[in-house]
Amino acid sequence: MHFTQLLTTLALAGSAFAMPPKGPKGLADAMKERGREFIGTALTLRGNATEEAIARNPADFNSFTPENSMKWESIEPGRNNFTFDDADRYRDWAKKNKKEIHCHTLVWHSQLPTWVSQGGFDNATLISIMKNHIFKVAGRYKDVCTRWDVVNEALNEDGTYRSSVFYNTIGEAFIPIAFRFAKQASPKSELFYNDYNLEYNGNKTLGAQRIVKLVQSYGVEINGVGLQAHLAQETTPTAGPLPDQKTLETVLRGYTQLDVDVVYTEIDIRMNTPATPEKLRAQAKAYETVAKSCLAVKRCIGMTVWGISDAFSWIPGVFPGEGAALLWDENLKKKPAYDGFLKGIKARK
Numbered sequence: 001m002h003f004t005q006l007l008t009t010l011a012l013a014g015s016a017f018a019m020p021p022k023g024p025k026g027l028a029d030a031m032k033e034r035g036r037e038f039i040g041t042a043l044t045l046r047g048n049a050t051e052e053a054i055a056r057n058p059a060d061f062n063s064f065t066p067e068n069s070m071k072w073e074s075i076e077p078g079r080n081n082f083t084f085d086d087a088d089r090y091r092d093w094a095k096k097n098k099k100e101i102h103c104h105t106l107v108w109h110s111q112l113p114t115w116v117s118q119g120g121f122d123n124a125t126l127i128s129i130m131k132n133h134i135f136k137v138a139g140r141y142k143d144v145c146t147r148w149d150v151v152n153e154a155l156n157e158d159g160t161y162r163s164s165v166f167y168n169t170i171g172e173a174f175i176p177i178a179f180r181f182a183k184q185a186s187p188k189s190e191l192f193y194n195d196y197n198l199e200y201n202g203n204k205t206l207g208a209q210r211i212v213k214l215v216q217s218y219g220v221e222i223n224g225v226g227l228q229a230h231l232a233q234e235t236t237p238t239a240g241p242l243p244d245q246k247t248l249e250t251v252l253r254g255y256t257q258l259d260v261d262v263v264y265t266e267i268d269i270r271m272n273t274p275a276t277p278e279k280l281r282a283q284a285k286a287y288e289t290v291a292k293s294c295l296a297v298k299r300c301i302g303m304t305v306w307g308i309s310d311a312f313s314w315i316p317g318v319f320p321g322e323g324a325a326l327l328w329d330e331n332l333k334k335k336p337a338y339d340g341f342l343k344g345i346k347a348r349k
């Protein structure tokens with residue numbers, strides 16, 4: 001076609017369809033079009049330009065969770081010795097690329113340096129250590145942390161409190177105390193309790209409801225529950241099968257009824273590897289189900305997937321023989337799961 005012909009064609013098309021209805025271009029576009037806040041990914045800046053470009057694409061992601069850089073062992077490896085350089089890189093990346101940060105995490109029993117876990121501190125001292133940590137970390141990033149996972153994984157599978165230096169020394173009060181400090185240090189951040197295996201509507205689900213009520217009973221603000229959603233599309237040695245959509249919605253509503261938001265914070269949906277075309281189709285359906293459950297519940301404000309590519313997922317290293325859990329494959333090609341997730345976000349019922 002000659003250039004002038006092209007212009008004529010475009011002009012004609014333009015008169016007929018002045019503003020062609022344009023579908024959303026990506027996951028985050030679709031999510032915002034549905035009136036929700038964000039789609040995020042866990043992010044490790046490891047110098048892989050292809051992966052980084054996917055995470056940067058604003059059509060798909062308007063939020064990220066730093067995978068490791070804000071964890072206690074990374075950021076306060078020695079008592080009152082803060083190493084902010086790595087976390088600062090993520091803050092700068094967020095500013096440059098106009099992303100929200102779902103900051104992660106302030107008080108967690110894991111990736112916790114031994115000076116804390118084995119320090120033998122008494123109650124008052126441990127509280128002061130927690131206070132210093134939260135004020136220094138949440139305070140430094142108060143303008144960039146849209147959300148904070150304040151307390152992470154405080155529950156056992158049966159819904160009782162997990163044994164940890166915080167629980168064993170301070171008692172359950174460590175949770176509301178941590179939220180109080182976090183709100184003082186970073187008043188604009190939304191504060192979350194975050195855990196895994198909350199999606200099955202079992203005793204652990206109820207345990208997290210109890211935590212929300214506990215924090216509220218102290219007169220302290222808690223803004224949301226993060227459901228990690230490390231799920232499996234089929235039964236594997238370590239998980240599954242996927243809870244159905246109705247169960248997921250029931251779980252989400254169990255929290256929103258307590259006047260807090262909900263977010264899927266670390267979604268990956270694994271399978272027994274190797275992946276086959278059939279398994280990839282089932283995975284697409286599973287992502288669709290999870291997305292639909294969020295969209296069915298008004299206060300499900302966003303979803304974060306736990307990484308971009310199967311090449312870098314934590315799963316095969318921790319659960320050998322399982323994996324292929326993300327939206328892009330090991331060669332950073334989009335999987336059917338991406339389309340399933342997008343379909344679930346767009347679906348009106």
Ligand SMILES: *[C@@H]1O[C@H](CO)[C@@H](O)[C@H](O)[C@H]1NC(C)=O
Pocket residue numbers: 047048049050051311330331332
């Ligand atoms: C990114 O990682 C993928 C998967 O390991 C690899 O195939 C690719 O070469 C890497 N790309 C860059 C630009 O480093």
Ligand SMILES: *[C@@H]1O[C@H](CO)[C@@H](O)[C@H](O)[C@H]1NC(C)=O
Pocket residue numbers: 077078081082083
């Ligand atoms: C602080 O921690 C860093 C990293 O572990 C270490 O290299 C440095 O020596 C520590 N500084 C002090 C004053 O302890």
Ligand SMILES: *[C@@H]1O[C@H](CO)[C@@H](O)[C@H](O)[C@H]1NC(C)=O
Pocket residue numbers: 123124127169170171173
């Ligand atoms: C530790 O101190 C806090 C704050 O005073 C209190 O709420 C909590 O019950 C105490 N824990 C124990 C085990 O005494």
Ligand SMILES: *[C@@H]1O[C@H](CO)[C@@H](O)[C@H](O)[C@H]1NC(C)=O
Pocket residue numbers: 158202203
């Ligand atoms: C929940 O806990 C109760 C009491 O400990 C137990 O009887 C019940 O089987 C548990 N339910 C589930 C679904 O695990």
